Amino acid sequence: MRVEQNKVVMMHYKLTDKDGNVIDTSEGRDPLAYIHGIGALVPGLEQELESKIKGDKFSTVVQPEDAYGNRDEELVRVVPKSGFQGEEEMTVGMQVQIDTGDKGLAIATLTAIEGDDITLDLNHPLSDMELHFDIEITDIREASEDEISHGHVHGAGGHQH
Numbered sequence: 001m002r003v004e005q006n007k008v009v010m011m012h013y014k015l016t017d018k019d020g021n022v023i024d025t026s027e028g029r030d031p032l033a034y035i036h037g038i039g040a041l042v043p044g045l046e047q048e049l050e051s052k053i054k055g056d057k058f059s060t061v062v063q064p065e066d067a068y069g070n071r072d073e074e075l076v077r078v079v080p081k082s083g084f085q086g087e088e089e090m091t092v093g094m095q096v097q098i099d100t101g102d103k104g105l106a107i108a109t110l111t112a113i114e115g116d117d118i119t120l121d122l123n124h125p126l127s128d129m130e131l132h133f134d135i136e137i138t139d140i141r142e143a144s145e146d147e148i149s150h151g152h153v154h155g156a157g158g159h160q161h
Ligand code: ZN
Pocket: 146, 147, 150, 152, 154, 159, 161
């Protein structure tokens, strides 16, 4: 069986930046399970996984355009602190959930506090970054109809409901 649309893929992964700093890894945990071809992973990585088989190990470098995109300064906003829950506890670096209106709920990083104003950065924390992946595919199976309609994997490495 090969990795293709609507297959559940289990894999161990290590994500590092271009200097070798580990950003995320499945080491010491269960393999990550995802449904291929529905946009669960960044496009550049899904492309590399296409047609691979169980047991395949590979490394790949994904450019920002095929990952979390390039930084957009328009996504940096200064807004009043009031109106946020727990405003007293706000600290620089924390993640805040905001309602963007047209694009629904989004996660922003709080990058500055000045008086009653806070600066929120809606860029993905990994935008502008070249992503280095080490991948090992540990299993591939068909996705069930439920999994496809839910858009996520059930059971090992996925949702337990
Ligand atoms: Zn589900």
